[in-house]
Amino acid sequence: MDYYSVLGVSKTASDQEIKKAYRKLAMKYHPDRGGNPQKFQDVSNAYDVLSDPQKRQMFDMGQDPNRQQSGGFNQGPFEFHFGDMEDVMRQFGFGGGARPKNRNINISLQLTLEDVFRGKDVAAEIPTRSGPKIVNIQVPAGIARGQQIRYQGMGDQQAPNLPPGDLIVTIDVLNHHVFKRQGNDLVLEKKINAFEAMLGSSMVVETIDRKRLNINIPKGTQPDTVLSCRGEGLPDIQTKNRGDLLVRIKVVVPKNLSNTTLDGLKKIYDGL
Numbered sequence: 072m073d074y075y076s077v078l079g080v081s082k083t084a085s086d087q088e089i090k091k092a093y094r095k096l097a098m099k100y101h102p103d104r105g106g107n108p109q110k111f112q113d114v115s116n117a118y119d120v121l122s123d124p125q126k127r128q129m130f131d132m133g134q135d136p137n138r139q140q141s142g143g144f145n146q147g148p149f150e151f152h153f154g155d156m157e158d159v160m161r162q163f164g165f166g167g168g169a170r171p172k173n174r175n176i177n178i179s180l181q182l183t184l185e186d187v188f189r190g191k192d193v194a195a196e197i198p199t200r201s202g203p204k205i206v207n208i209q210v211p212a213g214i215a216r217g218q219q220i221r222y223q224g225m226g227d228q229q230a231p232n233l234p235p236g237d238l239i240v241t242i243d244v245l246n247h248h249v250f251k252r253q254g255n256d257l258v259l260e261k262k263i264n265a266f267e268a269m270l271g272s273s274m275v276v277e278t279i280d281r282k283r284l285n286i287n288i289p290k291g292t293q294p295d296t297v298l299s300c301r302g303e304g305l306p307d308i309q310t311k312n313r314g315d316l317l318v319r320i321k322v323v324v325p326k327n328l329s330n331t332t333l334d335g336l337k338k339i340y341d342g343l
Contacts, residue, residue, distance in 0.1 A: 074117035093118040173236040213308035216244040255314030
């Protein structure tokens with residue numbers, strides 16, 4: 072692949088011209104903007120080589136650096152892990168017999184609960200030795216707060232004689248104004264009055280994907296009763312099977328009842 076042609080620049084292009092061409096094409100082809108994922112990957116690979124003086128020199132001599140090292144966009148699917156001290160030690164070349172490598176780049180990504188439900192591709196800008204670089208972060212549906220996505224070989228490359236570090240993306244999920252998450256289940260609180268609880272009723276609830284479900288409230292429903300809507304929660308990150316929507320019933324006692332109503336309720340109570 073001719074990386075100069077991919078970016079649409081000449082072999083004598085300056086670093087600034089290469090960066091400008093990359094930014095323009097990365098925004099054009101980025102999947103988050105409806106672009107072509109394969110072309111975005113090609114553009115990213117081209118910039119990765121041409122923005123690095125040593126890699127560019129290798130390419131000009133007829134060698135493709137992307138085929139001679141692991142990592143970057145040529146790497147397989149992302150993997151998940153939870154960070155620990157062992158990972159920190161490995162960054163500095165200690166422990167486990169691992170050879171030294173460049174530092175990892177750590178970034179955080181903030182998602183809504185709707186993003187978690189659907190999954191999301193996000194354009195993120197990370198710092199590199201040759202300047203900011205736009206990368207595509209693929210967030211799978213069902214990911215949890217605190218979980219991390221690791222992209223091997225996309226981290227720091229300050230030391231050219233060492234393998235590149237990794238890019239580690241830590242996920243943060245914003246609290247939702249309606250739903251609370253419990254694993255793959257979603258919890259929704261709904262209020263009914265005491266009469267609806269005693270006599271039975273029905274209500275309409277809206278799911279995370281905006282479906283409207285009709286829920287029956289049985290007669291004699293007690294406070295904090297939980298009604299389950301199967302398969303209306305979040306997808307499991309591995310199996311993609313969805314959790315449940317749990318509707319917790321809150322019984323509200325009416326206030327400011329008329330004397331006539333109170334007298335009637337007292338008669339009912341006395342007759343129990």
